[in-house]
Amino acid sequence: MNERPNIVFINTDQHSWDAISAYGNPYLHTPNIDELHRNGTSFRQSYCTDPVCAAARSSWATGLYTSETGVPFNGGHLHPDIPDIGQVLRADRYRPFHCGKWHVPGRNVRESFQTLYYGQRSIGAGGAAYYDSATTHAVADFLTNYDGDQPFYLQIGYVDPHDVCEYLHNHEEKQIPNPVEHGIVSEDDLPPLPENFDYDERETVLHRVCRRVEDALIHAPILKAVQHWDELQWRYLIWNYYRFVEKVDAEIGRVMALLRETSQHHRTLIIFTADHGEACGSHRMFQKFTLYEESVQVPFIVACLGDGIPIEKDRVDETHFISGVDVFPTICDYAGIDTPEMLQGISVRPLVEGRDVQWRDSAYIESNYWGRAIVTEHYKYVTEYKPKIVEDFLPPGPDAEQFGLAQLFDRQNDPAETENLVTDPAYSEIVKVSQDKLLAQEAKLHRQEIVHPHPKRVISNWGERLRAYWQHNR
Amino acid sequence: MKTNNRHHWSFDYNHGAQNPQFTQELIGTLRGCYTNTDTHGRQAAQTVKHVYNILPNYWRGYAGGDTKKELRIGETTVERTKNGSLWNYTVEYENTTSGEHLQMQFCCHDDNYRSLIDNWRVTVRNSGNDKYSELTSEGHLTRDSEVRLRINGTEIAGGVVDKSTKMTCNWALFDVIPALTQTVQASGSGIDIVLLEDLEQLRPKSKIGFLESIQTPMPLDGYYVYGVGLLPSYWWLDADGNIAIASTFFETLVLREKIEGST
Incomplete structure (x- = not known):
């Protein structure tokens, strides 16, 4: 298409690559992300820049790695001189909108974007149960009232499946009985333990101090709680995690339906990814903050629900390494605007169009x-x-x-x-x-x-x- | 990890940012309700209105992190009126964290499943300081059992309901669970149902099952509900058929007031 497209960047939180039914996971149902996959190119070798919310999101916002952004963990602070995607788009007459989770500390989202919805109490790390449906409402309000004259950029930040953290925190302070013994679920309902539940303990000092030792730097109370878990409780964690994924899948489905019915789908590029994954019992670990695959490998789909944007559809790219830093330049490429200097990412547009280009090998x-x-x-x-x-x-x-x-x-x-x-x-x-x-x-x-x-x-x-x-x- | 929960684990959230207010608020709210309100004889009433306080279950952060003067983060009112063989529902849900105020209006058959009937309507207002301020969603079921939603006038598909399973709204569970206690308890592994959550999101393959009975803080029978895209929630029924406590992983609704009328 000659005219500049709308760009919708949909992101989920703590969503591992394999927690999508289209990729062969039989333990959950994600019909809407599956449809996104059928309407686009999925990347198998897709990695976050840093497996924690704020850090990974600072890379989306800037196209830089987290040792460059000033946000190397959740408590970081984005360096003030680094432009974000909202500022760059606005400077070139694109209309940047934000809706939902942002979580880039040090940058006021309301200054860089027009916010459709950011919560009455501003959205922090979690809270999908309250914020995600409201986020979809705000997107619905926007799409059903959009005048359609100018292309827009809309980033939609869903919190789920991050609320699995609430499930985990819930175990810190109280004893929750085995759900199978309680008759809530049967053992047959539960996914199996991951094959790498038992792990090689020769890990880095950083990992041990952050995640393994009794007084671990990160979420030690959860670590203490899960040490008492039996196999079924670990499997119930995975079962719950998949319900959170299904929840956010339904929200995404609503956005897709609205794009279709408002006739924006032909001229709208959709980029879908997640900030990081979820360990879900792999390496006897929970949440993120690790460099194992479950924590760092994330879905990455570039799609169009109509036929107005050339994209190779229903295809999984198994070979090219994608990083969270690629979101920024990809948006700029489709928007037809130049990227700032020193950007680390590369536009994935040639890859989704099926063109041969020189690409990183790691x-x-x-x-x-x-x-x-x-x-x-x-x-x-x-x-x-x-x-x-x-x-x-x-x-x-x-x-x-x-x-x-x-x-x-x-x-x-x-x-x-x-x-x-x-x-x-x-x-x-x-x-x-x-x-x-x-x-x-x-x-x-x-x-x-x-x-x-x-x-x-x-x-x-x-x-x-x-x-x-x-x-x-x- | 504590080894002795103060209350049933499904609504024991006296920790994190809530400490020690959660139990005080929960017990205080129930005590006020059961002392000041006649909660008996719900079967005969033509109009029933339950008012619930919303207490936050979550760990920390989303309510500001500090102990608050008032833990309550919102209120829900479930009002239903019998009209011949139908029940008309009006549900108000206001939450000061999300900023959304939902008003949901729907109609159900007078059966144990409170089967949902055309047409329903959701009106949403947002109190947050952003562009989105309000939304209207109207829904109906087609002859082919497809949920259709008209959002601000734009109609979209909302999913297809399995005809062999009854569909109702999650807010009708306040009546469905009391009506199905014997069926659920006799079923062993629970009964199947389809829920239309907040009259918007279809949750197929949902299940209502019996959990257990407890005596503290008062005699209550517990039920669980979950489904595709629906995390387990726990519903506690008093001896007179009122849901006294409903707890999801994120919030606990505690019965504050019950009002009955004959009109």
């Missing part, structure tokens, strides 16, 4: 400020930076001298990431190549010192705990 991911991963076709290499002796608040890297512990997984033969090969001499060359690739990627980043006091406090406190662990557990 995905780069950060986590919890010090964690790093590089994913290639055959291997995933995970490592960490040791905390600096004197913290300067410049996100670490590239510096091989400061690498801590590491993991190497053979993605072809061990996709569930059950065996850490990093100390196996047979893989020493693979480790070296992976490190070089990671360092080369990091050399392209434009880090800035973290200056906001809140994230500085987090880095100081976490760094202290990490240093103590290194000292006492050599």
Whole structure:
């Protein structure tokens, strides 16, 4: 099409790649995302930039990695000099609208976008039960009243399936009986335990201190609660998680129906993805904050419900590595506007149009400020930076001298990431190549010192705990 | 993890940001209701109105994080009037977190399932400081059992109902559960139902089952409800057929007042 399209960016929260029925998961029903998939190109190798809400969302908003944005964890603060997608679109006469969850600390969504709905109490991390249906109402109000003269950009931030966190927090303070013994569900209703429920304990120090030790930095009370769970309780977590996914699928279906009935579907590009995944018992883990696949691999679909935008439909791209930083340049590409300098992402438009282009051969991911991963076709290499002796608040890297512990997984033969090969001499060359690739990627980043006091406090406190662990557990 | 819940786990949310207000509010609300209101004899009334306080179950953050002077975050009123062989419902739901105020009007057959009849209407107002301020959705069922919704005048499909299963609105469960107690308890594994949540979202393959009976904070029989896209919720029925507590994973409705009339 010659004219500029409408662009609708639909995002869900904590939605793992495989929690979609069209991709073969028999334990949930997502007819609407399935339809989106049939009307577009899905990317199999799609990764978030950082498996936690605010960090990943700062990448969507800016096209940068999280050590560049100032938001390397939920308590970060977006550097004020970095333009966001709303500002860039508005400067070029596109009308940017926002509806639902934003969660990019340091940037007022109401200043960068016209907000259709952002809650009476502004939407924070969770609250899908209240905010998601209202978000759909606001989108319905917008679409049924849109005059249609100018193309619009609308980003719709659904909170679910993030409310699975409420399910988990609920276990912190009270004893909830086994649902099968209570007759609420039968064992046959429950999905099986993931094949990687048992895991290789040779993990990074960062991961242990953040997620494994008794006084873990992140959600220790939940960790304490789940240690008492039996197999059925883990499986009931997964069962519940899938109901949250179904809930948000229904909301997305309403938006799709409205696009069709308001005749916007032919000229509307839909980008669908999630900020990060959900561990759901894999590696005996819950929520996100890890560099395992369940936490970092997310759906990514580019679709059009009509025939006005050339897209290869009903196709899964198995080979190209997609990152959360690609959302920004893809929007700009379809909007026909230039991207800011120093952007890390690439527009996926050529890929969805079936054109051959030069593309990256890996995905780069950060986590919890010090964690790093590089994913290639055959291997995933995970490592960490040791905390600096004197913290300067410049996100670490590239510096091989400061690498801590590491993991190497053979993605072809061990996709569930059950065996850490990093100390196996047979893989020493693979480790070296992976490190070089990671360092080369990091050399392209434009880090800035973290200056906001809140994230500085987090880095100081976490760094202290990490240093103590290194000292006492050599 | 605590090993002794103060109340039944399905509505024991005396933790997180609510501590210690949740139990006080829940018990205080129930006590006020059962002391000041005649909750008996619901079967004979032609008009029944239940008013519920909405208490937040969630962990923290969404209500500001701090202990509040008033824990209540909204109110729900379920009013139904018998009109011949039909029941006319008006439900008001106001929530100060989302900012939405929903008014839902619908009509049901006078059967145990309160089967939903054409036409229903939802009017929504948003109190938040954003572009969206109001919405109207009207719905009906086609002869082919398809839910059709007209949102601000634009009609969309809302899903197809399995003809072999009764469909009702989740807000009619305040009458469906009391009417089906024997059927549900006799069923063992629960009975099937289709719910049209808030008269908008079809929740197929839903189930109502019996949970257990409790004596604290008062004698109550518990039921669970869940389905596709519908997280388990727990409904606690008093001896006179009133739902005293309804708890989802996110909020607890506590009966504050019951008003009956003969007109």
